[in-house]
Amino acid sequence: xxxxxxxxxxxxxxxxxxxxxxxxxxxxxxxxxxxxxxxxxxxxxxxxxxxxxxxxxxxxxxxxxxxxxxxxxxxxxxxxxxxxxxxxxxxxxxxxxxxxxxxxxxxxxxxxxxxxxxxxxxxxxxxxxxxxxxxxxxxxxxxxxxxxxxxxxxxxxxxxxxxxxxxxxxxxxxxxxxxxxxxxxxxxxxxxxxxxxxxxxxxxxxxxxxxxxxxxxxxxxxxxxxxxxxxxxxxxxxxxxxxxxxxxxxxxxxxxxxxxxxxxxxxxxxxxxxxxxxxxxxxxxxxxxxxxxxxxxxxxxxxxxxxxxxxxxxxxxxxxxxxxxxxxxxxxxxxxxxxxxxxxxxxxxxxxxxxxxxxxxxxxxxxxxxxxxxxxxxxxxxxxxxxxxxxxxxxxxxxxxxxxxxxxxxxxxxxxxxxxxxxxxxxxxxxxxxxxxxxxxxxxxxxxxxxxx
Amino acid sequence: xxxxxxxxxxxxxxxxxxxxxxxxxxxxxxxxxxxxxxxxxxxxxxxxxxxxxxxxxxxxxxxxxxxxxxxxxxxxxxxxxxxxxxxxxxxxxxxxxxxxxxxxxxxxxxxxxxxxx
Numbered sequence: 001x002x003x004x005x006x007x008x009x010x011x012x013x014x015x016x017x018x019x020x021x022x023x024x025x026x027x028x029x030x031x032x033x034x035x036x037x038x039x040x041x042x043x044x045x046x047x048x049x050x051x052x053x054x055x056x057x058x059x060x061x062x063x064x065x066x067x068x069x070x071x072x073x074x075x076x077x078x079x080x081x082x083x084x085x086x087x088x089x090x091x092x093x094x095x096x097x098x099x100x101x102x103x104x105x106x107x108x109x110x111x112x113x114x115x116x117x118x119x120x121x122x123x124x125x126x127x128x129x130x131x132x133x134x135x136x137x138x139x140x141x142x143x144x145x146x147x148x149x150x151x152x153x154x155x156x157x158x159x160x161x162x163x164x165x166x167x168x169x170x171x172x173x174x175x176x177x178x179x180x181x182x183x184x185x186x187x188x189x190x191x192x193x194x195x196x197x198x199x200x201x202x203x204x205x206x207x208x209x210x211x212x213x214x215x216x217x218x219x220x221x222x223x224x225x226x227x228x229x230x231x232x233x234x235x236x237x238x239x240x241x242x243x244x245x246x247x248x249x250x251x252x253x254x255x256x257x258x259x260x261x262x263x264x265x266x267x268x269x270x271x272x273x274x275x276x277x278x279x280x281x282x283x284x285x286x287x288x289x290x291x292x293x294x295x296x297x298x299x300x301x302x303x304x305x306x307x308x309x310x311x312x313x314x315x316x317x318x319x320x321x322x323x324x325x326x327x328x329x330x331x332x333x334x335x336x337x338x339x340x341x342x343x344x345x346x347x348x349x350x351x352x353x354x355x356x357x358x359x360x361x362x363x364x365x366x367x368x369x370x371x372x373x374x375x376x377x378x379x380x381x382x383x384x385x386x387x388x389x390x391x392x393x394x395x396x397x398x399x400x401x402x403x404x405x406x407x408x409x410x411x412x413x414x415x416x417x418x419x420x421x422x423x424x425x426x427x428x429x430x431x432x433x434x435x436x437x438x439x440x441x442x443x444x445x446x447x448x449x450x451x452x453x
Numbered sequence: 454x455x456x457x458x459x460x461x462x463x464x465x466x467x468x469x470x471x472x473x474x475x476x477x478x479x480x481x482x483x484x485x486x487x488x489x490x491x492x493x494x495x496x497x498x499x500x501x502x503x504x505x506x507x508x509x510x511x512x513x514x515x516x517x518x519x520x521x522x523x524x525x526x527x528x529x530x531x532x533x534x535x536x537x538x539x540x541x542x543x544x545x546x547x548x549x550x551x552x553x554x555x556x557x558x559x560x561x562x563x564x565x566x567x568x569x570x
Contacts, residue, residue: 372537
């Protein structure tokens with residue numbers, strides 16, 4: 001057994017730094033590269049791509065990432081775990097295989113494909129069997145939006161990834177795995193943690209939570225002492241060096257920018273946190289009030305003491321559904337009296353929409369530069385040098401939203417004065433794909449693992 | 454004396470649906486008890502009155518010198534439904550740091566708070 005296993009994060013979401021995976025593989029020794037591509041609504045985007053072309057539906061950035069790190073996988077034995085499969089892990093694997101062959105690495109990859117999280121095809125059967133898939137936030141049953149559902153995926157845990165690694169895969173591709181399982185599974189596999197080793201499993205989950213957002217734990221988006229954080233242009237993505245007892249060190253490669261300190265790691269730990277005693281995953285419930293952090297050396301934070309307990313018998317399901325249309329238009333008003341002019345612009349626009357008989361579920365006005373992010377807490381901003389009027393509408397009727405988008409530009413000539421900032425043209429109508437979180441009995445979701453070479 | 458949270462704490466926020474979370478972290482470990490004592494659920498609910506539609510929950514993490522607040526109904530529906538600039542609640546953290554608390558001068562001095570004598 002290895003004394004220390006190093007898992008590095010190379011992608012915090014789909015759209016993150018394209019070069020980060022390569023820098024993580026080349027910048028120093030690592031055993032595993034973990035790539036997280038999936039946010040809540042990413043699955044629906046991928047489902048739409050698959051509907052247009054059945055060979056798509058995965059994170060295509062991943063193929064470029066594999067090409068850039070192939071020497072590390074083949075030459076140094078770095079293994080890759082990624083949820084890049086989206087709603088089509090099998091075709092993602094085929095594309096990975098093709099790029100490996102193109103680069104002269106035919107037969108060098110053993111690609112583990114994890115499937116079974118995608119519930120879209122069995123959704124009606126699941127509902128018929130009495131699983132309401134009620135919205136966790138509102139309690140409404142899924143039947144209220146069933147005909148608008150675009151994707152439905154269970155968040156699956158570490159077990160199928162461990163199984164793929166046990167079958168000697170050096171690239172593991174999953175669909176909707178939990179972000180944290182991508183880090184915990186390699187540790188569980190390497191150290192042979194049993195399925196009831198609650199404290200170790202919880203530690204692996206916490207390690208995953210710390211690095212799943214990439215550089216957000218190594219100086220990116222860090223408020224603490226932000227001016228002194230060095231060389232963000234070359235920010236080092238994080239990695240964990242874990243031991244079999246579950247303790248680990250968060251660090252980054254030498255000669256990189258950013259910072260790893262107790263404050264930078266703490267900020268990431270509280271990010272998107274709910275009840276800290278119950279961080280629920282398919283494998284274990286981690287207790288964030290037991291996490292101990294200490295500075296070991298510069299850019300090295302030691303994490304220990306984590307406690308876990310058995311999980312529930314449910315899995316979370318991420319469902320995406322069509323929820324109407326929206327558009328947001330903006331104009332900028334300049335001093336003097338910038339805010340007053342923007343407020344009059346808002347009033348005029350509302351009166352015109354009213355006169356047109358347009359009805360929306362929601363109309364929201366913000367005055368950027370005065371109150372958009374801090375509301376009334378920002379205080380009096382009537383002396384602001386400029387204020388952006390930001391006007392949004394949302395509703396089920398595309399035509400009404402479309403009509404709204406034509407009402408912004410006229411304000412430049414027939415509304416309040418000192419107005420500019422309309423060069424972007426008419427606002428775009430966006431189709432809203434909304435997120436419906438639900439729970440399902442674990443027994444309903446059957447995962448499977450296939451290894452292709 | 455009055456102390457603004459921005460001088461004694463840092464913070465990060467995120468979202469879960471229509472709920473924003475704000476993790477409030479003491480800049481120094483010895484200042485955490487002051488945060489835990491003064492930044493109550495009711496104070497935070499009052500601070501954000503009119504800005505959020507639901508209630509506030511509060512959790513303590515003494516191990517991280519941090520408090521975690523859940524602000525329900527803070528994101529105009531949240532996620533892709535929201536029309537807000539800050540649809541994911543990324544900067545609610547800084548809005549909480551605007552809050553001021555009253556600290557007896559002697560205690561402020563004992564704790565070495567910024568601006569104390």
